[in-house]
Amino acid sequence: MSDMYRSKTMDKISENDIGSKMKIAGWVENIRDHGGVSFIDLRDMYGVMQVVLRDTELLKGIKKEECLSIEGVIERRDEETYNPKIPSGTIELEAKAITVLGKVYKDLPFEVASSKEIREDVRLKYRYLDLRNKKVKDNLLFRSQVISFLRQKMEGMGFMEIQTPILSASSPEGARDYIVPSRKYKGKFYALPQAPQQYKQLLMVSGIDKYFQIAPCFRDEDARADRSPGEFYQLDFEMSFATQEDVFRAGEEVLTETFKKFAPEGFEVTDAPYPVIGYRQAMLEFGTDKPDLRNPLRIIDVTDLFQKCTFKPFHNKTVRAIKVHADMSKGFHEKMLEFAKEIGMGGLGYLEIKEDMSYKGPIDKFIPEDLKGELADRARLVSGDVIFFIADKEDLANKYAGQIRNELGQRLDICEKNAYRFCYVNDFPMYETDEETGKIGFTHNPFSMPQGGLEALNSKDPLDILAYQYDIVCNGIELSSGAVRNHDLDIMVKAFEIAGYDEETLRNKFGALYNAFQFGAPPHAGMAPGVDRMIMLLRNEENIREVIAFPMSGTAQDLLCGAPAEVTEKQLREVHIRIRN
The missing domain is CATH 3.30.930.10 (Bira Bifunctional Protein; Domain 2)
Structure with missing residues (x-):
């Protein structure tokens, strides 16, 4: 290193350098004027060094965040001024000369x-x-x-x-x-x-x-x-x-x-190996294709049970339930209802299971006794449980149930701390219906291999075809998506045809792959x-x-x-x- 500006970086200076002449360079982090003696904390990328100025003339005109080169001698600090928070906390540089390399011309916008x-x-x-x-x-x-x-x-x-x-x-x-x-x-x-x-x-x-x-x-x-x-x-x-x-x-x-x-x-x-969760299972159990496995709560499907019941808000709807074992005050339920309305739900039904396994809650009177027995078996209810219900069209029921699950996990503070929990989500649908046009289109990556290959494309309802597509999810965040690629030209042509692209469009838009797949992919x-x-x-x-x-x-x-x-x-x-x- 040329010593025109500095002899060493801050991290390389130690007690072994005491008594040595040294140049250091960096930015003024702090200035402390103690009357007869002043101090500068000089920062470079690697650390901070205290500079002592016994000649206070040297400090004249120096501002915070100016870029300086300071020449001096490394000395040991007085023991009472040791700073254990920084590696150079037992030494300092006594300044003999200061060169301003980069001035500060105006007030700093922030500290x-x-x-x-x-x-x-x-x-x-x-x-x-x-x-x-x-x-x-x-x-x-x-x-x-x-x-x-x-x-x-x-x-x-x-x-x-x-x-x-x-x-x-x-x-x-x-x-x-x-x-x-x-x-x-x-x-x-x-x-x-x-x-x-x-x-x-x-x-x-x-x-x-x-x-x-x-x-x-x-x-x-x-x-x-x-x-x-x-x-x-x-x-x-x-x-x-x-x-x-x-x-x-x-x-x-x-x-x-x-x-x-x-x-x-x-x-x-x-x-490794990470848990593998199918897309449909993820949407049911977690209400999302990005499940946070630190949250122990799982969503269950109780749609069929409530079709036997006369409770109109749940009839002919997808009904999801979340069981929680926790003491909850009336105020807790009110806050959860408030949250449910904020995210667009009409309400949030719940039942508390008492010691004698009887039920208490706003929807208790609408559920016949035999159905309560079926519900207890399905959800494996025990005394002290609270079970929440979410009812809507399937996609909204999934979405709302996922949000209620997350909110319960946070409010009850039951999510695992200090952990990175990974899983794969796979078996995504290959196609979906466009809500605006009603046409079939690709759900995700159009270059994925359909499960079942050409036979599935020719014989199955497109909405039933799954793709070899997968995501890696960590703590509820999608880290990665991927797929087994479609490398077969016949399958590619048919897959795009189902999504509304004729072979000519495929040749024009994806000509490189279309041509390459004709030469042994x-x-x-x-x-x-x-x-x-x-x-x-x-x-x-x-x-x-x-x-x-x-x-x-x-x-x-x-x-x-x-x-x-x-x-x-x-x-x-x-x-x-x-x-x-």
Whole structure:
């Protein structure tokens, strides 16, 4: 290291350097003036060093967050001023000369040490200052370590890292594309890839056995706490001659080892093999295809029981029930009813099971005795239980039951703490009916292999066909989706035909795969765990933007560099675009 600005970084200076001449460089974290003697806490990326200034003239004009190079001698601190919170807490630098490398010209928008408490839009506008905060910066250092480990792990498992194009063709499936106008080809557009889907499949056709990359993906979606608008990164991987189970084993290996290595101290991680839950079972038992297994509550179906009953609000509806063993006050029930109405439910029925196994609750009088016996058997009720009922159309009953389950888990504080609980959700439906048009369309990835192959496509009701599709879910957050890919041209043509695409459209829109599958495509499968979400979970952050260096705001704006922004008329003309009012 050249010692023009510094002899060593803060982490490399120790008691062994006492008596040595030294230059250090960094930013002024704090200034303390004690009359005849002053102190500066100087921070670099690696640590903080206390600087003592016995010549107070040296301090003249120095401001917080200025970038300095300070020359002096390392000495031992007085014992009563030791700082056990920092590695350099027993030593200090006595300053002999100070050079200002970077001035601060105006008032700071916030104190760096407390930037995490500042409004997010201000933090993002001055992100370079926010990143000086140790907690914020440590998230980036942590991210770097995790990505480095993922690379080593994938290479150790025999995967080869390959970069796929950023400028690609627009795809009609999935989220909205970001489109890029072509200067050379008037009226034509590139698209930023929502995922490297087609390219990684083409790599398998090329004879690459196992591919991976830390892939940037671009989707014009709205932000959520666990989704960054615009762009995100995923650990994208694909394997030839592989089944669903082969991908499960690979996914488990990399995720279990990553989470065990980087989880906070005392956290438990699900051991492989992960539980596998079918989509229909997940929707029934958890009310969602993203189940949080830390919550011990399960939802049961009691629809058939209530069809034998005259209670009109439950008649001809899907009825779900959640059993809880807990003491609940009248106030608790009122709060749960309030929550149910907030999420759109008309009400929330419940029954309390008393010591003599009699029932108490607002709907007790509407349920005949023999039905109560059946209900007790079905739900395995014991005294002290409370059972809640959710009734609506099937999709809404599932959704509401899932939300009531989550709320009960939180309010009763019964969810497992300090744990990462993984599962696979598989057997997703291949097709669904579009609510607006009534037409059949793909539920998820159109490139998935249908279970039962061509025979199923030719003979079954499309809504009964399942796909070899799967998700990895951790603590209620979808970490990854994946599938066994459709590599057979006849199956591909038929699958797209059912979804309303004729062969000509297939040839035009997905020409690369359509053509490649005519030259001996191997069976292949893969998945893509989200890197940002992994790191968000491992750092226990509530918001994904905390683990991204320069995130967009929740309104999809880059407040730092001012994107999106207007461009000049000349730029628009070059790419043959006119803005319509």
